[in-house]
Amino acid sequence: MDAGDGSRHEGDAGFVVRVAAGVSAFTEAEWNGLTGTSRTSESGYNPFLSYAFLTSLEESGCAVPRTGWQGNHIRLETAGGRLLGAILCYAKSHSQGEYVFDHGWADALERAGGHYYPKLQCSVPFTPVTGPRLLVTRGEDEASVKAGLATALKAVTDKLGVSSAHITFLPRRDVGVLEAAGYLHRTDQQFHFFNEGFANYDNFLATLASRKRKALKKERREALADGISIDWLSGKDITERVWDDFFAFYMDTGGRKWGRPYLNRRFFSLVGERMADDVLLVMARRNGRYIAGAINFIGSDALYGRNWGCIEDHPFLHFEVCYHQAIDFAIDRGLKVVEAGAQGEHKLARGYRPVTMHSAHYIAHPGLRRAVDDYLKRERREVAHMGAYLEEHTPFRKEDPSDIA
Incomplete structure (x- = not known):
């Protein structure tokens, strides 16, 4: 089977697997009927899984x-062509x-030699x-469809003759179904703020x-000390002129x-x-022009x-625009x-906590699979140890009376 050829293949339990070369091979209604892909999703909305973001x-x-x-998006269907996941x-x-x-x-x-x-x-x-990766059409049996998707991905990997399949930034709740299907579990660390x-x-x-x-009070004062002000822009306030400014920042940093x-x-x-209401641009202004900015996306x-950049360097401005704002x-x-994105232990001091991230990997080559499995067991222990250590060193009060002043 050629990559993305749109061909159909009979799977276990009567499922049909089809590989599509682009998200546009799904109708927008089909895509929005999948978990996490639209604002009507019961499981919450992830803007990065929206039809608008992916087709863009x-x-x-x-x-x-x-x-x-190269798009090889997997459709799991009934024999009659109804999309299940x-x-x-x-x-x-x-x-x-990829960041993993x-x-x-x-x-x-x-x-x-491979x-x-x-x-x-x-x-x-x-x-x-992190967001849903095993996407299930609303109203379908979630457990059976997810198991079918896990099996379908392995079958497509083997059929294409490629080395491996990697499901990254996976919700913890879906790790079990993938492990049961023979995938290897990997963990990593990010830092999130919890309101x-x-x-x-x-x-x-x-x-x-x-x-x-x-x-932190001193850091925020110094970030804005040189006549800098901050604008929050969303929806119709984000004009092409604003995008020009932000893109210049993005290109400089990138x-x-x-x-x-x-x-x-x-x-x-x-x-x-397509989705300006889901976008927040935090833009820093000085002397009548924007000098720095960060793009954020708004979920449910x-x-x-996500991305940040600047055309002027000012102390602590990166922390102000990306984290405090x-x-x-x-x-x-x-x-x-x-x-606030991948990695970055500097986020810890600004009120962000360590969070464990998950991924699952199917390795077709038996020797490599054994070696990776052994490595991941040790890596998971190290990630857990580091997470516990970092949690102990968050800036939050430890019920010490001296912290109350």
């Missing part, structure tokens, strides 16, 4: 075969833009955000140790940090046309921080969580 990635040329992202899936010729690093696995297989690429990557491109019903930022600060409170930014200017215009109960917005809108 593909239509803009950001996630396409030319950039190493789906997996967002890409055939990859590299491991860029498997370069060592690729190197090991290549040195042993070929790691292409592989299948089941995730939202360029987006280190415990705070009335305002000062209310949040009151939960921190005194020394930490004073440090060019210095990664060498080749993943997203192009057309992508931001498409997102602005979470704010997701995100907390302010979440408290103001009653959102439960701020997810």
Whole structure:
């Protein structure tokens, strides 16, 4: 079977598996009927799984075969063609833009004479955000459809003759069904802010140790000391002129940090046309012009921080725009969580807590599978140990009377 050829194959329990080359192979109604993909989803809305976001990635040329992202999206259907579930899936010729690093696995297989690429990557491109990966049509039996999807992905991997399939940033609740199907479990760490019903930022600060409170107040003052003000822009306030400014920031940071930014200017215009109400731009202004900004996406109960950039360097401005303002917005809108992107232990001092992330991996090569399995057992122990250690070193008060002042 060629990648993304749209062909159909009989699976277990009478399921039919079809591989689609683009999200546009689904109707918008079909896609919005899947868990987590629209604001009507009972399980909550993840904007990165929306039809608007994913088609924007593909239509803009950001996630396409030319950039190493060949759509192989899996449709699980009845014999009569009714959509039961789906997996967002890409055939990859590299491991860029994923944030769950498997370069060592690729190197090991290549040195042993095998070929790691292409592989299948089941995730939202360029987006280190947990969300549903085994997508089930509302009203269908969730357990059986998820089990069917897990089996279907393995079958497609084997049929294509690729090395592996990787389901990354997976909800913890779905790890079990994938382990039962023979996938290997991997963990990693991120840092999230949890809104415990705070009335305002000062209310949040009151939960921190005194020394930490004073440090954050000073940091925020200094970030805005040079005549800098902050704007929150969403919906119709995000004009093409604003996108031009933000894209300049994004390109400056992306060019210095990664060498080749993943997203192009057309992508931001498409997102602005299709889902501007789901976007929050935090923009820093000085002397009448924007000098820095961060893009966030708004879910049903979470704010997701993504990309940032600047054209002027100011002390602590990055922390203000990316982390403190995100907390302010979440408290103001009653959102439960701020997810501020991958990695970054510096977030800990700013009120973000360590959170364990999950992924599942099907490795077709028996020798590599055994080696990876052994490695992941040790890695999971280390991630758990580090998470416990970091939780002990959060800035929150430890019921010490000296912290109350």
